Amino acid sequence: MENSKPNSKKKIVVFASGNGTNAVNIYHYFREHDDVEVSHIVSNNKKSRVLRRAHDLGIKCIHFDKEDLYDSTNLLEVIQEINPDVIALAGFLLKIPEPFLRAFPNQIVNIHPSLLPDYGGDGMYGERVFKRILKDKRTESGITIHYVSENYDEGEIIAQHKVELEGNEDLNSLEEKIHGLEYEHYPKEIEKLLY
Ligand code: GAR
Numbered sequence: 001m002e003n004s005k006p007n008s009k010k011k012i013v014v015f016a017s018g019n020g021t022n023a024v025n026i027y028h029y030f031r032e033h034d035d036v037e038v039s040h041i042v043s044n045n046k047k048s049r050v051l052r053r054a055h056d057l058g059i060k061c062i063h064f065d066k067e068d069l070y071d072s073t074n075l076l077e078v079i080q081e082i083n084p085d086v087i088a089l090a091g092f093l094l095k096i097p098e099p100f101l102r103a104f105p106n107q108i109v110n111i112h113p114s115l116l117p118d119y120g121g122d123g124m125y126g127e128r129v130f131k132r133i134l135k136d137k138r139t140e141s142g143i144t145i146h147y148v149s150e151n152y153d154e155g156e157i158i159a160q161h162k163v164e165l166e167g168n169e170d171l172n173s174l175e176e177k178i179h180g181l182e183y184e185h186y187p188k189e190i191e192k193l194l195y
Contacts, residue, residue: 010194011039013084015092018126020050022090022111022182027059029187036194039082044069044094070097079103088190089148093125096148108148109193111186113178115160116144120153130174139165141174143181145189159189 012030016023020041027038041054042062054061068074076099079087089096089110096108112120112129119129133141142162149155161181165174 009033009035009037009039010086011037011082011084012086012088012190012194013040013042013079013082014038014088014090015042016048016050016090017043017045017093018048018050018091020048020053020091021179022186023050024053024057025183026088026090026187026190027054027057030191036191039084042075042079044092050091066094069094073099076100076103086190086193088186090186091126095150095152098150101148101150106147109158109190110146110148110153110155111182112144112146112153113182114144115140115142115162116146116153116157120144122152124153127171127175130171130178133165134169134171134174141165141178143178143185145186158193159185161185 012026014023014026023041030036030038038059040060040062041050042064043051044064044066046063051061051063062078064075080103085107087104087108101108114120114129114133119132140162142160144160145158147155147158163177163181
């Protein structure tokens with residue numbers, strides 16, 4: 001994609017529901033980038049830390065209600081107006097509906113804190129994933145970056161990154177390892193999609 005117009009950077013819109021450390025990490029990665037920017041952070045959760053973090057950093061924020069996503073074209077129209085090159089889900093817990101997928105084919109990506117298809121699917125997010133991995137005493141885990149499809153965690157895989165787990169791994173140490181992988185790789189994988 002050629003991008004020769006001044007002040008017309010490629011745009012990433014990040015969707016997040018909770019804490020927002022990945023959203024902020026992606027923002028920082030592209031902050032000094034010549035022709036890519038995180039233009040907006042979008043959340044369904046008015047009280048989320050991600051919206052507070054985005055607000056504090058001066059990033060444009062959009063809050064929406066479930067109805068704006070599922071019962072109307074309100075949110076879709078707002079996002080189409082922004083015209084992002086990539087929509088990156090980062091701890092976004094709602095399913096992306098069909099009209100969005102049609103409007104942004106191969107442009108919506110997600111990160112998941114396990115090596116899919118293991119520990120994926122409805123209800124598998126954040127700590128719940130880690131608790132299952134620890135319970136199963138896995139010796140390896142990792143992250144998956146994938147295209148978003150109509151089913152949770154089933155879209156085509158773009159990249160996976162692995163990490164070894166120790167016998168004495170606990171929730172904190174596992175979370176730290178996985179977040180480390182996410183912060184290192186998610187922005188770079190998004191960047192690759194833009195060129
Ligand atoms: C991340 O670990 C991400 O992989 C996970 O939620 C966390 C959000 O953290 N996503 C899922 O589990 C999706 N099924 P953050 O809000 O601090 O970026």
